[in-house]
Amino acid sequence: MRSFFLVLFCLIFSLELHSAPSKSQQQAQSLLLISIDGFAQHYMQRYKAPTLNRLAQGGVAAVSMQPAFPTKTFPNHYSIATGLYPANHGIVENNIYDADFDAVFRMSKPEEVTNGRWWLGEPVWVTAEKQGVKTGTYFFPGSEAAIKGVRPGLWQAYDGSVSNVDRVKSVLAWLDLPVEKRPQLLTLYFSAVDDAGHAYGPDSVQVAEAIAQVDQALSVLVAGLEQRGLLNSINLLLVSDHGMVKVPQQQVITLDQLFDEKKAALVLWTPEIVSIFPKAGELEPIYQQLKTSLPSQATVYKKSELPERWHYQNSKRIAPLLVVPEPGWRLMQKHKQQEWLKKTGLNAVTGSHGYDNNTPAMQAIFVGHGPAFAPGSQIPAFANVELYNLMCRILGIEPAPNDGNPDWVNSVYQAN
Known part of the structure; x- marks a missing residue:
């Protein structure tokens, strides 16, 4: 009889051990990564963006975030997503030649942009999906390809004609899905500020207008999150990929x-x-x-x-x-x-943009708002490859190998 109870005890203990969530899983939270392409750090002081500033004041803001070299759109979005420098994640430029494929990758070639052979490393949505965390990406570079054979649970092929507000409404609709289908990791991408900066220069009226339009879309997002009771329970990471310099x-x-x-x-x-x-x-x-x-x-x-x-x-x-x-x-x-x-x-x-990543005008922004961040704080400048480990910490998942410093996360993440 004693042996029967001993076996029963071991079985119960084993079941409890395997069913108990890990410490990281217990602390897992939702995350919305928002990229404002081409939003230079110096725009924060130069142009009015009341919603962005409200989020910064209620969360964590960095003095600046340093992009990887080259300070281009695809390399830096993928560095943010993977925690790898471009030489290690393969998207070394917006235009790439690979001798093994004898092929050229260009942003204008959808057949290559959507081909997983170019995208090395492991973006956060792949890490999440592999560990059972649901994801939804809206126009984030790299998310249109099956990387390591994995796609986000929900994703959109890029269409620049979709308005900023419609992009926000789509993400809010994802948050309205039943719990079993709702993404825990979401991304959102705005291109208007970069477009205006290229066409008219960073000091232009058109850039000011584009920032106002994106900020208005952010206000729709904030209002939508407030209506759903999510504003203070979901973590928002607002970032840019690079700055802009006049030419x-x-x-x-x-x-x-x-x-x-x-x-x-x-x-x-x-x-x-x-x-x-x-x-x-x-x-x-x-x-x-x-x-x-x-x-x-x-x-x-x-x-x-x-x-x-x-x-x-x-x-x-x-x-x-x-x-x-x-x-x-x-x-x-x-x-x-x-x-x-x-x-x-x-x-x-x-x-x-695309120049030396030490150039002041190339520096990007970082704002974190939500339960993972101490409100009203500022952190020193840091490299964008650090964000991958931070996102994994928030989501309660184990990161893939990357170029970030795991200890950096402790300087910004607020344990709950």
């Missing part, structure tokens, strides 16, 4: 006039980085030609010479030669410059 039209370097492009097997052109893949035996000739011909506002690097602080060397997708201009300058082909000037005129000022 006068005359500040252009016509790079194709400065080296023999026929010596290259492939050149990927963007105004802030030109990636050169030389033909066999032509690396040194191209390099020396550019070292001699480039003006002081741009630098040519061999991959091995890139600054270590950029964490931008250890990927086969990074070109053997890179040309990087100073902030406020563009690299262009001569015929592209002529087409551009016909549209805008010489005296126009536009905006750009």
Whole structure:
């Protein structure tokens, strides 16, 4: 009889042990990650955004958040999502060449954007889904692809014509789903501020208007959360991917006039980085030609010479030669410059990003609001690769390997 009770006791203890939630699961909370593309840190002081400021004052705000290099949209959104630097998560630029595929990834090629082969690492929605946490992503870069064979439970193919308020209403509708279907992790993405910054420059009336429009959409979100009794129980992370710097039209370097492009097997052109893949035996000739011909506002690097602080060397997708201009300058082909000037005129000022991630104008924002954050506090500047571990802590899931510092989370997360 004693042996029967001993077996019964062990069985009950075993069931309790396996059914008891872990400490992280006990503390698990919901999370809405909101990206305002192109919202520079200095916009917080320059432009009126009452809803964003209300959330910042009622939660945690960072002095700034440093984007990864290059300070571009896809690389930085995916660094936020994975906690990895671009060299480690594979989205090294908005335009990418992979020799194994012999294919080029561009933001304008949906057949590649939605192909999981490009997206390395593990974004937070994949980590969550693998551990039984429901997810819903609305227009977040990377979420249209099956990564490691996993998609978000709910997701939307990108459509820039959808209004800011309609994006908010869709996310609120997800929060109205029955508990068994409701996402615990959600994302939301706004593009209007970045669009205005590119077209008219960061100091423009149009940027002010775009910020006001996004802030109005945030007010609809806040009102919707308040109506549902969720504002103080769901965690909001409001971030941007990079800043914006003004670029006068005359500040252009016509790079194709400065080296023999026929010596290259492939050149990927963007105004802030030109990636050169030389033909066999032509690396040194191209390099020396550019070292001699480039003006002081741009630098040519061999991959091995890139600054270590950029964490931008250890990927086969990074070109053997890179040309990087100073902030406020563009690299262009001569015929592209002529087409551009016909549209805008010489005296126009536009905006750009992609430059050195130490540049003040490239710095991004971070605001955290909800039960995970002590209200009314400020934290020092930090790198965006730290956010992945923070999101995993909030969601009560185990993070995949990443480049963040796990101890950083303790400086911002408020245990409950």
